[in-house]
Amino acid sequence: MKRIKMLLYGEPGVGKSVFALKAPKPFYVCTDGNYEWLDEFGADPNAHKNVSSWAEMKNVLESNFDGYETVVVDLLEDGFKWCEQEYCVRNKIEHVSDVGYGKAYDATRNEFFIAISKLLSMDKHVILICHGITFTKKDRRGVEHTCYAPSTRIPDKVLDMIEGRVRYCLRCYTAAEEEPDGKITKKRFLSLVPKENEFGIIRGVDENSIPHDIPLDFDEFAKAIKLNLDIPEPVTAKKTGVTTAAKAKIAEMPVEYVDELETKPEETSAPETAAPLDMKAKLAALKAKKNTTQTSAAEPAPAQTAEEAAVKAQAETEAQTISQPEVQSTVENIEVKVSEDAPFTGSEDTSTSAAVESTPVPTNDKLAAIKAKLAAMKAGK
Numbered sequence: 001m002k003r004i005k006m007l008l009y010g011e012p013g014v015g016k017s018v019f020a021l022k023a024p025k026p027f028y029v030c031t032d033g034n035y036e037w038l039d040e041f042g043a044d045p046n047a048h049k050n051v052s053s054w055a056e057m058k059n060v061l062e063s064n065f066d067g068y069e070t071v072v073v074d075l076l077e078d079g080f081k082w083c084e085q086e087y088c089v090r091n092k093i094e095h096v097s098d099v100g101y102g103k104a105y106d107a108t109r110n111e112f113f114i115a116i117s118k119l120l121s122m123d124k125h126v127i128l129i130c131h132g133i134t135f136t137k138k139d140r141r142g143v144e145h146t147c148y149a150p151s152t153r154i155p156d157k158v159l160d161m162i163e164g165r166v167r168y169c170l171r172c173y174t175a176a177e178e179e180p181d182g183k184i185t186k187k188r189f190l191s192l193v194p195k196e197n198e199f200g201i202i203r204g205v206d207e208n209s210i211p212h213d214i215p216l217d218f219d220e221f222a223k224a225i226k227l228n229l230d231i232p233e234p235v236t237a238k239k240t241g242v243t244t245a246a247k248a249k250i251a252e253m254p255v256e257y258v259d260e261l262e263t264k265p266e267e268t269s270a271p272e273t274a275a276p277l278d279m280k281a282k283l284a285a286l287k288a289k290k291n292t293t294q295t296s297a298a299e300p301a302p303a304q305t306a307e308e309a310a311v312k313a314q315a316e317t318e319a320q321t322i323s324q325p326e327v328q329s330t331v332e333n334i335e336v337k338v339s340e341d342a343p344f345t346g347s348e349d350t351s352t353s354a355a356v357e358s359t360p361v362p363t364n365d366k367l368a369a370i371k372a373k374l375a376a377m378k379a380g381k
Contacts (some may be wrong), residue, residue: 010172022218
C-alpha cells in the first residue's frame with residue numbers, strides 16, 4: 001500500500017490539524033496542547049500524546065504506533081527548537097553559535113533530521129505540520145513579490161532535507177470569495193500544485209491533469225491525486241437471465257425450439273432466484289409444445305364433443321347404480337346397429353338420426369338407450 005509522506009504548512013488557524021484528522025486512523029504527536037479542541041471534529045481523545053521536550057518527542061516518534069495508520073506531528077518546528085535547547089544543556093552552552101565552526105548547528109540538524117527520517121521510513125502515513133510565513137522578495141528587475149514558506153524556526157538546510165524525503169510539501173491558505181448574493185465569505189484551500197512564489201513540491205503526479213487549488217479537505221486531496229487507500233468497494237453480482245445449467249440444456253435443443261427461447265435478461269427488481277425459476281417454466285413449455293407437435297404428426301383420434309362426454313358420464317353414473325350381474329347380463333344381450341347414412345342432429349330423439357335395432361332385453365331399458373345414443377353420435381361423425 002502506498003503511504004503519504006507530507007509536509008503541510010500555513011498560517012495559524014487555517015485548518016491544518018483538521019485536515020490531517022480525516023487521514024486514516026491518525027495519531028497526533030502534539031506540541032501545542034491544542035488537540036482537545038479537535039473533539040468538535042470527531043477526534044479520538046486517546047489518539048494523541050502531548051510532549052513538551054525533545055526527549056519526550058523523540059521517545060514517542062520511536063514507538064510502533066500499533067493500531068494507527070497515520071502519524072501526525074503537530075508542530076514540527078517546536079521539536080527542532082527543543083532539540084537545539086537540549087544540545088545546549090548537555091554541552092553547557094547558552095547558544096549553538098557558541099561552538100566554533102558551526103559544529104553545534106550541524107549536530108542539532110543531524111540529530112533532528114535522523115529522528116524525522118526514521119519516522120518517514122515507517123510503514124505509516126506521515127503528516128508533518130508547521131506554521132508558515134509570508135515575506136517579500138525582489139526579482140532582478142526590482143519588482144517585489146509576495147512569497148510563502150514554512151516557519152524560519154526550522155533552518156533552510158533542514159527543510160531541504162525533509163523536502164527531499166516527502167512526496168508532498170504543500171501550503172494551506174484562506175481566500176475571500178464573493179457569493180452569488182454578494183456576501184463575502186472566507187474559504188480554506190490547499191495549493192495542490194506549488195506556485196513560483198511558494199515553497200513546496202509534489203511528486204509522481206501530472207500537474208496538468210489535476211486542479212492547482214482544492215478545498216482544504218483530506219477527502220478532496222485523496223480524490224485529486226487518485227490516492228488508493230486499499231478500501232475495498234462493494235462488489236455487485238451481475239444479474240443474468242439464464243443460468244449455466246439452462247444454457248447447457250438449450251445447447252442440446254433443436255434449432256427450431258431455441259429460436260423461441262428468450263435468453264435476454266429482463267430488467268426487473270425481482271430477486272436473482274427468479275431467473276432460474278422462469279427458465280424452468282420456459283423449458284417445460286417448450287417440452288410440452290414439442291410433445292404436441294409429435295402427436296399431431298400421427299393419426300389423430302376423433303375429438304370427443306361436450307355432449308358425448310356428458311352422455312358418457314351419465315352412462316357411467318347409471319352403471320354404478322346397477323349391480324354387477326345385471327350390468328353383465330345387459331351388456332351381453334344388447335346388440336346395437338347404427339345406420340351410416342343417418343345424420344346426427346343433436347336431439348335427444350335418436351329414432352330419426354339413426355336406425356337402432358336392438359333385441360329385447362329383459363333388464364334396464366335406460367342403459368340400452370344410452371348406448372344407442374352413443375352409437376348414433378359415432379355414426380353422425
